[in-house]
Amino acid sequence: MKFADVPGYEGIKSSLVQAATSGRVAHAQLFAAGDGGFGMMMALAWAQFLNCENPQENDSCGTCFSCVKSSRFIHPDYHYLFPIAKSKKLDSDELLPHLPGFRSFLSEQAWGGLHEWSAFSGFENKTPLINVGAVRSSMQQLYFKAFEARYKIQFIWLPECMNIASSNALLKILEEPPPFTVFLVVSHQPDNLLATLLSRMQRVNIPAPSPDEMIAFLQKRFPEDAADLAKAVSLADGSISRALFLQEEKPDDYHSWYMDWQRACYRKDHGQLMKLSESFHEMGKELQKSVLQYSINKTRNALMLGNGIEEILYLQEEDKRELPNLGKILHAGMVQQMLEHIDRAWYHIDRNASGRMVFFDLSMALADAYRIKTA
Numbered sequence: 001m002k003f004a005d006v007p008g009y010e011g012i013k014s015s016l017v018q019a020a021t022s023g024r025v026a027h028a029q030l031f032a033a034g035d036g037g038f039g040m041m042m043a044l045a046w047a048q049f050l051n052c053e054n055p056q057e058n059d060s061c062g063t064c065f066s067c068v069k070s071s072r073f074i075h076p077d078y079h080y081l082f083p084i085a086k087s088k089k090l091d092s093d094e095l096l097p098h099l100p101g102f103r104s105f106l107s108e109q110a111w112g113g114l115h116e117w118s119a120f121s122g123f124e125n126k127t128p129l130i131n132v133g134a135v136r137s138s139m140q141q142l143y144f145k146a147f148e149a150r151y152k153i154q155f156i157w158l159p160e161c162m163n164i165a166s167s168n169a170l171l172k173i174l175e176e177p178p179p180f181t182v183f184l185v186v187s188h189q190p191d192n193l194l195a196t197l198l199s200r201m202q203r204v205n206i207p208a209p210s211p212d213e214m215i216a217f218l219q220k221r222f223p224e225d226a227a228d229l230a231k232a233v234s235l236a237d238g239s240i241s242r243a244l245f246l247q248e249e250k251p252d253d254y255h256s257w258y259m260d261w262q263r264a265c266y267r268k269d270h271g272q273l274m275k276l277s278e279s280f281h282e283m284g285k286e287l288q289k290s291v292l293q294y295s296i297n298k299t300r301n302a303l304m305l306g307n308g309i310e311e312i313l314y315l316q317e318e319d320k321r322e323l324p325n326l327g328k329i330l331h332a333g334m335v336q337q338m339l340e341h342i343d344r345a346w347y348h349i350d351r352n353a354s355g356r357m358v359f360f361d362l363s364m365a366l367a368d369a370y371r372i373k374t375a
């Protein structure tokens with residue numbers, strides 16, 4: 001994978017290239033990115049550049065033997081550590097048998113997160129983890145001499161899936177790393193890592209991609225569906241995985257659905273809210289989460305439009321028509337409580353609570369929030 005395959009982030013790419021050309025490559029780097037973001041893609045592109053036999057000014061060549069092996073995830077000096085669980089098709093909790101599947105996952109969904117990896121591997125309801133045995137077996141390979149590359153690369157994907165024993169095993173080798181070894185750690189929840197681990201790594205923050213960057217990336221996959229991409233991006237909240245899911249599912253018009261919901265909450269129309277709860281319950285879990293995230297974005301945008309702030313917002317035409325009217329009745333204290341309630345509902349849906357019960361309870365909470373007086 002080349003830097004050119006990752007849209008945007010020119011400043012981060014330039015800093016990495018400069019570190020390589022000046023010989024100041026950190027032995028351990030933490031790529032902190034959101035779920036469904038470009039953290040792993042950036043780490044893969046960085047590794048390819050580090051070992052490129054014919055590096056260009058701002059990117060790897062993509063054609064040398066090292067680049068070809070890197071792009072196929074078969075480079076002998078690249079090692080991967082990632083969360084695993086037993087499944088019906090692979091009844092093993094050892095790392096090596098899962099490696100071919102992880103390589104296939106990276107080739108298809110390098111932007112994916114734990115949910116996508118679990119679905120890809122058939123882990124079902126089991127929670128993938130990085131156990132201490134996997135850490136030790138992966139780290140043992142680093143003490144051997146490199147086959148052909150300048151740097152041995154140890155990828156660690158989602159270290160937040162490690163327990164204390166695994167974290168301590170990793171910490172030990174980070175304190176005394178083998179020579180010419182670079183640890184590229186990609187985390188979607190870096191705040192859940194041990195402070196001692198964080199202190200041993202140089203942090204590289206990978207912000208969520210902008211709507212324009214997401215659309216440019218998605219257009220390569222859906223070149224004929226450009227008209228629908230903006231809607232998928234507005235629901236995805238910076239997650240490529242969620243945007244791809246929405247684009248493939250072709251969801252209905254959630255703007256109208258959201259506006260009907262807010263009107264029913266404002267009127268405290270119990271009958272209409274019961275109907276909307278049934279409608280919400282029939283959605284799949286991922287769509288339920290996307291609708292709630294969409295609601296967070298639209299509620300925040302309505303408040304900002306009501307206060308005359310439009311320049312920094314990514315708005316569709318229907319937003320410009322209806323959200324300003326909603327914004328006129330919102331104020332900061334009201335919206336703060338509403339967003340807290342929606343975020344809590346997202347948390348419960350993510351943990352498989354009943355959509356019907358969660359949504360109706362949320363609707364009642366929003367109806368009460370609409371009655372909060374201006375602070």
